[in-house]
Amino acid sequence: MTQPPQDAAVRRAVKPVICYPVETLPQPDMALYDAARADLQKTGETLVPPRDARTFTVPAGHFFRITSVEGSQVGDLNLWHANDLSERFYSGKTRALHGTHITRGQQMWTAFPHLRPMATLTHDSLEWYGMDEFGGSVHDVIGTRCDPFTHNLLSGGQYHHCCHSNLTRALAHHLDIQLAEASTHVHDVLNVFMCTGFTRETGQYFMKASPVRPGDYLEFFAEIDLLGALSACPGGDCSSEHSSDMAACYPLLVETFAPKEGALDAWHAPKRNGYDQTHGV
Ligand SMILES: [Zn+2]
Secondary structure, three states, X not given: OOOOOOOHHHHHOOOOOOOOOHHHOOOOOHHHHHHHHOOEEEEEEEEEOEOOEEEEEEOOXXXXXXXXXXXXXXXXXXEEEOOEEEEEEOHHHHHHHHOOEOOOXXXXXXXXXXXXXXXXXXXXXOHHHOOOOOOOEEEEOOOOOOOHHHXXXXXXOOOOOOHHXXXXXXXXXXXXXXXXXXXXXXXXXXXXXXXXXXXXXXXXXXXXXXXXXXXXXXXXEEOOOEEEEEEEOOOOOOOOOOOOOOOOOOOEEEEEEEEOOOOOOOOOOOOOOOOOOOXXX
């Protein structure tokens, strides 16, 4: 243990500053998206079975929804550029820009060197939840994904239906590639419907029963051509544990929608990041 310095209280009292003020961040045109989403035509659907995952594709300029059906269930979402798996969702930078949880009007960003919005959240039926008395909120970009490696580290044993394995199997099947390769493309997720936060005392990641109920949905606008994979987490509503077959689990529905012809004529697909990548050389 170290001894606090004489001016410890003064040092602690320094006010925080926001790391990434978003005043200069280009904002999505929500009025345009709202107008487009008022008249959508459904183009397809995929039912994700409990403790398993499925892939889906969404063309740039279309929408997709993840809906709770049958019972409270959280989902682990991975997104890639449909034609370039190296351009994948960057959970950490999305968190740095938007905070620990995201909702309507915020965006999911892609990895370096692309760093551009890949999806905009256009509707969130759980937007009312806000932040609860424990500091918990929904749709976090702080958790990584439940995985068999951490499970083995903490509890031993081999469990094969963690979201990491579910996403790996689904991607391997979709691309007809080996599991070992698919596993390297699986990345930190958007925790759809999951209610999480950090404890004030120890800063530990916590989860609690998701407030999601059948009929609730989270809707996205695809800013680029997307390949998605969604796992119906073995944690179910994540009220007690994950990485086992103990929790009650339910399917999740993914639906894709096309806007009406001309509804998004004013929309421009986001460009890749403008940094020249010479890195000072
Ligand atoms: Zn999971």
